[in-house]
Amino acid sequence: MASESGASIDRARAKAQTRLGASVNWGDVTFRQLTALCALGVLLALVAMGVEMVRASSDSIRHFGFGFVSGRVWDPVANVFGALPFIWGTLASSCLALTIAIPISFGVAVYLSELAPAWLRGPLGFVIELLAAVPSVVYGLWGIFVLAPWLRASVEPLLARFLGFIPLFQGPRYGFGMLAAGLMLAIMIVPTISSVSREVLRAVPTELREGALALGATPFETLRIAVLPHVRSGLLGAIILGLGRALGETMAITMVIGNRAEISASLFAPSYTMASVIANEFSEASAELHLSALAEVGLLLFMVTLLLNLVARLLVWQVGRAPLGGRL
Amino acid sequence: MRSYTRRKLLDSLVRVLCCGAVVLALLPLVSVLGYVFVRGVSGLSIAFFTELPKPVGEVGGGIANALLGSLEILGLACVLGIPLGVLAGVHLAEFGSSRFATWVRLAADVMAGIPSITVGLFVYGLVVLTTRHFSAWAGAIALALLMLPGVVRSTEELLKLVPESLREAALGLGVSRFRTTLLVLLRTAAPGIAVGVMLSVARAAGETAPLLFTSFNNRFWAGSLEEPTASLPITIYTDAISPYAEWHERAWSGALVLVSLILVLNLASRLLLRTRVKAS
Numbered sequence: 129m130a131s132e133s134g135a136s137i138d139r140a141r142a143k144a145q146t147r148l149g150a151s152v153n154w155g156d157v158t159f160r161q162l163t164a165l166c167a168l169g170v171l172l173a174l175v176a177m178g179v180e181m182v183r184a185s186s187d188s189i190r191h192f193g194f195g196f197v198s199g200r201v202w203d204p205v206a207n208v209f210g211a212l213p214f215i216w217g218t219l220a221s222s223c224l225a226l227t228i229a230i231p232i233s234f235g236v237a238v239y240l241s242e243l244a245p246a247w248l249r250g251p252l253g254f255v256i257e258l259l260a261a262v263p264s265v266v267y268g269l270w271g272i273f274v275l276a277p278w279l280r281a282s283v284e285p286l287l288a289r290f291l292g293f294i295p296l297f298q299g300p301r302y303g304f305g306m307l308a309a310g311l312m313l314a315i316m317i318v319p320t321i322s323s324v325s326r327e328v329l330r331a332v333p334t335e336l337r338e339g340a341l342a343l344g345a346t347p348f349e350t351l352r353i354a355v356l357p358h359v360r361s362g363l364l365g366a367i368i369l370g371l372g373r374a375l376g377e378t379m380a381i382t383m384v385i386g387n388r389a390e391i392s393a394s395l396f397a398p399s400y401t402m403a404s405v406i407a408n409e410f411s412e413a414s415a416e417l418h419l420s421a422l423a424e425v426g427l428l429l430f431m432v433t434l435l436l437n438l439v440a441r442l443l444v445w446q447v448g449r450a451p452l453g454g455r456l
Numbered sequence: 457m458r459s460y461t462r463r464k465l466l467d468s469l470v471r472v473l474c475c476g477a478v479v480l481a482l483l484p485l486v487s488v489l490g491y492v493f494v495r496g497v498s499g500l501s502i503a504f505f506t507e508l509p510k511p512v513g514e515v516g517g518g519i520a521n522a523l524l525g526s527l528e529i530l531g532l533a534c535v536l537g538i539p540l541g542v543l544a545g546v547h548l549a550e551f552g553s554s555r556f557a558t559w560v561r562l563a564a565d566v567m568a569g570i571p572s573i574t575v576g577l578f579v580y581g582l583v584v585l586t587t588r589h590f591s592a593w594a595g596a597i598a599l600a601l602l603m604l605p606g607v608v609r610s611t612e613e614l615l616k617l618v619p620e621s622l623r624e625a626a627l628g629l630g631v632s633r634f635r636t637t638l639l640v641l642l643r644t645a646a647p648g649i650a651v652g653v654m655l656s657v658a659r660a661a662g663e664t665a666p667l668l669f670t671s672f673n674n675r676f677w678a679g680s681l682e683e684p685t686a687s688l689p690i691t692i693y694t695d696a697i698s699p700y701a702e703w704h705e706r707a708w709s710g711a712l713v714l715v716s717l718i719l720v721l722n723l724a725s726r727l728l729l730r731t732r733v734k735a736s
Contacts, residue, residue, distance in 0.1 A: 159634035163547035167560045170544050170608060173601060174563045177570070177578045184581050235477025243474055252478070254726055259485050261722050263662025265689045266711045269696045270488045273495075273704070315484040322481070346467035369569065376571020378665040379693060403573050403665070410577070411669045426577045430570065437569035441562065 185424035209421035217399035222374040224310030233321035241329040260319035268383030276303035299394040309385040321370035328362030365443030378403040496712025522691040537600030545611025568605035576666035590684040595671025610652020658721035664689035
């Protein structure tokens with residue numbers, strides 16, 4: 129590790145300097161101090177974010193307490209705020225997105241790290257990551273004019289005809305709603321999950337694969353026997369990172385989910401997410417309590433994603449660090 | 457013991473499924489880029505880049521104010537975010553064995569996953585409430601915060617790739633730590649760091665949610681950095697959800713400009729990375 133040896137060089141230098149009676153290089157000390165200050169800035173920014181969110185939502189926390197997360201009525205006119213429909217919308221759309229995105233992302237990751245010919249891996253990985261580079265608002269634009277009309281005209285009638293006996297696929301079909309939001313989110317988190325899981329798969333030493341292949345295993349069996357057992361937690365980390373992205377996604381979802389604060393069993397019905405309600409109402413809210421309630425929705429989102437990211441990072445870091453049996 | 461053909465078949469099946477997954481993942485990208493290009497290209501003209509938006513019902517006009525606003529906000533964000541991020545990255549790479557550095561590293565990683573809309577809320581409380589108005593400054597601070605984790609981590613990773621021998625050689629010649637870092641390490645790692653920075657800037661360029669209540673929007677030229685300022689992503693958003701067909705066309709053209717900018721940044725960074733790999 130460069131950093132550790134860097135520190136040991138520093139120590140050796142300091143020792144030599146004191147022995148030689150040389151003075152401390154104040155330029156270096158200042159430089160080190162300055163970089164430390166910048167690093168502290170990063171840490172402080174995160175802490176300040178948390179503090180500010182709590183401050184902004186203190187009114188609402190005092191006023192509603194735990195009822196805030198279980199209340200089903202969101203009525204700015206009557207000053208009654210319950211965030212349950214938004215929490216539901218966020219969780220449901222994210223779960224739907226994960227259901228669609230996980231198999232696809234793992235397929236992509238396995239293809240990129242195990243199956244694809246070497247010359248294709250780089251360019252294909254780059255193209256998949258471009259999916260993450262397209263701005264959310266452009267996805268939203270595409271969602272309004274391409275995805276939602278397509279869902280309304282082709283997909284939803286088909287689902288209703290063949291699977292209409294399940295409550296998930298009943299009710300009026302708008303195109304805009306939970307299904308569109310879930311699909312959109314799936315598209316947006318596939319690059320996250322697949323690129324993290326590809327990195328995790330790559331962290332497995334080649335010797336393990338070679339061992340399995342030498343014993344006569346097919347590539348799929350190699351993956352199952354030699355690779356997957358070492359990367360379970362890393363793959364879980366990749367999924368959690370994807371979930372974190374899905375929970376916080378704002379613009380694209382706001383543009384296709386229909387923005388109606390209702391809890392419905394149907395995937396065709398419009399819904400509303402936590403991020404969307406902040407985006408839609410925050411700049412128009414004037415009542416103190418309304419602003420505070422929106423800030424509390426933001427605080428919930430902040431805390432949940434903070435926690436998820438912490439867990440995911442630890443899981444992914446673990447794979448990079450674990451001894452993994454045969455590493456030479 | 458399963459028969460050989462069965463094992464072969466299973467392997468082929470998995471192979472086909474994985475290829476299918478790749479195709480499924482790429483379809484939306486092709487569709488999005490295709491639609492943005494086809495529907496956006498017809499609206500592009502000189503006026504689109506040089507004129508203010510026209511009111512509903514009038515033909516012509518452009519989004520010059522949004523383009524300029526986006527450049528202003530993004531430029532300011534770079535000025536604020538990049539030096540801070542690079543210096544913090546230097547700290548993590550060169551003096552990063554302390555417990556403090558581990559916390560900073562974790563904070564940067566976690567910050568990368570914080571929803572951009574909550575960053576907007578934070579800056580609203582921090583800047584907009586204290587100054588009592590929306591401004592380009594507030595938008596720039598929000599974007600700088602979003603760039604920060606990417607810049608910090610890529611600087612750290614790239615500095616760690618610089619061979620230890622270079623560090624020892626410079627220090628052995630009696631060069632101070634400060635000058636070693638500035639003249640030897642950062643210079644060696646510069647192309648790689650530039651790639652990381654460009655990707656972070658590209659990400660920030662497309663962010664809409666954090667600008668909603670920081671730089672807000674403006675139908676005219678913003679007189680100064682202290683005023684609400686139009687930006688490309690916000691303009692695309694408001695045009696897309698408007699009920700007017702002409703505005704929808706404008707949204708597609710705006711999206712084409714935005715996507716082109718981001719694609720160019722991504723491709724350029726990739727080319728830079730490749731030439732660098734070849735050179736070493």
